[in-house]
Amino acid sequence: MARFEPRLVVVTGAGSGIGRATAEHFARSGSTVICADIDPSAASETVLRITERGGQADAHTLDVADPAAWDQFAESVRTTHGVADVVVNNAGIGMGGPFLEHTAEDWRRVVDVNLLGVVHGCRVFGAQLAQRHRDQPDQRGYLVNIASAAAFTPSRLLPAYAATKAAVLMLSESIRAEMADHGVGVTAICPGFIATNIYAASTLVGGSGAVGGIAQDFFSRFAPGPDLVARHIAFAIRYGVPVMPVTLGAWVSYGTYHFATPLSRLAAKLGNDSGLNRLADLGNRLLGTPTRPSTTSPRHESRTS
Numbered sequence: 001m002a003r004f005e006p007r008l009v010v011v012t013g014a015g016s017g018i019g020r021a022t023a024e025h026f027a028r029s030g031s032t033v034i035c036a037d038i039d040p041s042a043a044s045e046t047v048l049r050i051t052e053r054g055g056q057a058d059a060h061t062l063d064v065a066d067p068a069a070w071d072q073f074a075e076s077v078r079t080t081h082g083v084a085d086v087v088v089n090n091a092g093i094g095m096g097g098p099f100l101e102h103t104a105e106d107w108r109r110v111v112d113v114n115l116l117g118v119v120h121g122c123r124v125f126g127a128q129l130a131q132r133h134r135d136q137p138d139q140r141g142y143l144v145n146i147a148s149a150a151a152f153t154p155s156r157l158l159p160a161y162a163a164t165k166a167a168v169l170m171l172s173e174s175i176r177a178e179m180a181d182h183g184v185g186v187t188a189i190c191p192g193f194i195a196t197n198i199y200a201a202s203t204l205v206g207g208s209g210a211v212g213g214i215a216q217d218f219f220s221r222f223a224p225g226p227d228l229v230a231r232h233i234a235f236a237i238r239y240g241v242p243v244m245p246v247t248l249g250a251w252v253s254y255g256t257y258h259f260a261t262p263l264s265r266l267a268a269k270l271g272n273d274s275g276l277n278r279l280a281d282l283g284n285r286l287l288g289t290p291t292r293p294s295t296t297s298p299r300h301e302s303r304t305s
């Protein structure tokens with residue numbers, strides 16, 4: 001079978017981190033990239049970075065949590081550029097802290113963005129790809145869903161985030177066989193810690209705010225950059241990989257969850273209040289950073305997304 005060379009690629013959350021690196025990666029390979037983000041200036045910045053290097057890209061404003069916006073977006077892409085060959089459902093938000101501190105609204109937002117945002121992307125662009133394959137059976141497509149190593153790393157620190165990412169992983173596994181009948185491949189990408197803005201932008205509830213700050217400082221210095229994920233996405237599309245952990249830590253979690261589940265459950269207990277405070281102190285000493293204020297609001301310690 002001929003190598004799959006996407007002509008048109010859609011990336012959500014393309015204004016930062018993994019989405020931006022993925023958009024730039026595909027643009028370097030010759031694809032036209034539709035850069036969608038809830039933040040219009042961030043999406044435009046990515047487009048500028050691509051076009052300045054001679055690539056082709058177009059910016060769109062999209063809140064992936066809005067199903068009507070998805071319909072308009074997909075129709076506008078088809079009208080202007082044709083059917084997208086690859087859709088990378090990347091947009092996501094972080095949320096951490098004790099389960100009992102999460103409100104119904106917290107759950108609604110994280111499910112709307114992290115899970116339903118991916119469902120809608122697969123639904124509207126999957127339908128276009130299936131239709132094109134019926135009309136032109138030699139045409140294929142690909143849906144890439146950005147889950148996380150959290151999908152198979154139970155943790156008391158990330159109940160809502162991990163639940164949505166596990167759902168994205170299972171969604172991807174579940175639609176894979178059906179979409180294959182329509183000439184569409186599906187991959188769930190499961191990165192471990194990657195140096196992006198997600199830690200700073202996360203909603204952190206209960207006593208987890210100080211650790212959020214430490215995590216941002218620590219991972220921006222020591223975690224691999226988002227281009228690593230972009231390269232794994234290209235590899236997964238090329239070889240039709242169903243589930244792709246990225247980073248050594250993600251592979252260790254993947255293996256532990258599947259072959260030594262009790263160990264995963266043991267690790268899930270790490271991170272109670274006193275442990276978090278000790279971790280924050282240790283992080284501050286190691287990183288030489290001042291201790292961040294632990295609360296900016298009575299309950300939610302950081303809410304920027």
Ligand SMILES: NC(=O)c1ccc[n+]([C@@H]2O[C@H](COP(=O)([O-])OP(=O)(O)OC[C@H]3O[C@@H](n4cnc5c(N)ncnc54)[C@H](O)[C@@H]3O)[C@@H](O)[C@H]2O)c1
Binds near residue numbers: 014036063
């Ligand atoms: N960074 C990591 O360590 C890591 C690890 C595993 C998985 N992930 C996943 O990778 C994806 C990208 O995260 P990142 O680390 O690059 O984060 P990031 O915060 O750097 O980028 C996320 C982008 O998504 C956009 N976005 C947020 N909500 C949106 C919405 N409702 N609609 C459209 N766009 C929206 C933001 O504006 C931002 O540009 C997320 O799904 C995240 O859960 C990240």
